[in-house]
Amino acid sequence: MWIFKRKNNLQRYIQKKTAEGLSIGFVPTMGALHPGHISLVEASRNTCGITVCSIFVNPTQFNDKKDLENYPRTVEKDIQMLFDAGCDAVFLPSVEEIYPTLTTRHYDLGTLEQVFEGSSRPGHFQGVCQVVDRLLDTVQPTDVFFGQKDYQQCMVINKLLALSSNLSNIKMHISPTQREANGLAMSSRNLRLNQKEQAIAPEIFQALQYLKKNLQAGSQSKMLAQARDRLVAVGFKPDYVSIAHAKTLEEMQVWDGEAPLVALVAAFLGEVRLIDNLILTD
Ligand code: AMP
Numbered sequence: 545m546w547i548f549k550r551k552n553n554l555q556r557y558i559q560k561k562t563a564e565g566l567s568i569g570f571v572p573t574m575g576a577l578h579p580g581h582i583s584l585v586e587a588s589r590n591t592c593g594i595t596v597c598s599i600f601v602n603p604t605q606f607n608d609k610k611d612l613e614n615y616p617r618t619v620e621k622d623i624q625m626l627f628d629a630g631c632d633a634v635f636l637p638s639v640e641e642i643y644p645t646l647t648t649r650h651y652d653l654g655t656l657e658q659v660f661e662g663s664s665r666p667g668h669f670q671g672v673c674q675v676v677d678r679l680l681d682t683v684q685p686t687d688v689f690f691g692q693k694d695y696q697q698c699m700v701i702n703k704l705l706a707l708s709s710n711l712s713n714i715k716m717h718i719s720p721t722q723r724e725a726n727g728l729a730m731s732s733r734n735l736r737l738n739q740k741e742q743a744i745a746p747e748i749f750q751a752l753q754y755l756k757k758n759l760q761a762g763s764q765s766k767m768l769a770q771a772r773d774r775l776v777a778v779g780f781k782p783d784y785v786s787i788a789h790a791k792t793l794e795e796m797q798v799w800d801g802e803a804p805l806v807a808l809v810a811a812f813l814g815e816v817r818l819i820d821n822l823i824l825t826d
Pocket of ligand 1: 572573574575579581583584689690691692693694719720722723729730731732
């Protein structure tokens with residue numbers, strides 16, 4: 545497995561592989577890897593000639609400075625996990641390598657920036673687009689792999705690919721959310737939960753399943769309030785517990801019985817903000 549810290553060395557490697565006729569699968573991450581990330585590497589290996597994974601804790605997508613400082617960093621373990629998973633190359637750039645200039649483009653993400661993660665974390669998706677745009681420009685992959693765990697982010701990346709003519713040929717793949725046996729969505733931030741919080745954290749998935757099980761056409765308000773109250777009762781500070789149109793993310797308090805739906809939760813457990821989602825309709 546190759547490890548690159550500089551863009552130009554990585555690009556030379558990729559150009560060689562592209563010239564050999566191999567497709568390039570790319571998995572961008574912020575490290576502190578877990579089996580959820582590895583499932584993306586596996587999806588890429590099953591689809592592409594070579595797989596490149598990046599590990600970069602992107603400062604421009606953190607609207608909370610403390611969250612950036614406390615973000616877990618386990619790079620040696622990450623490299624071992626990628627090696628074991630059969631990843632071909634890892635890109636470990638410095639902040640200066642990704643952001644040699646401060647000029648930043650504004651990405652028109654429309655309403656995606658005004659709801660859920662967009663409104664709760666101002667500037668977050670602009671930062672995501674800045675880094676993913678720069679990484680894609682460097683790697684020039686044929687295929688890119690993201691996790692459904694970050695549902696809204698997947699929609700933002702789809703939009704980014706559509707916005708930029710040089711990225712529009714890249715094929716986007718979305719892999720299902722990997723969960724612990726107790727249902728908790730795997731996340732790098734789970735490392736920051738203490739023992740008591742770890743025992744409570746799976747309640748988010750239980751709340752999502754409750755919404756799915758009790759879904760009926762009509763008003764969703766009562767069911768959403770019950771799910772939210774339960775999270776509060778066990779110790780969460782919910783940011784949102786919502787149901788939205790699965791394709792537009794328009795919030796849906798009333799369901800016509802037909803529109804595709806996704807349930808979305810963001811909630812603080814102590815200092816740690818957790819997010820999860822579940823598609824409610826087939
Ligand atoms: P992150 O390192 O958190 O930025 O995540 C890197 C990629 O891994 C993103 O596409 C995430 O959606 C994906 N990912 C994170 N957690 C999971 C999970 N539990 N299951 C599947 N994919 C995940």
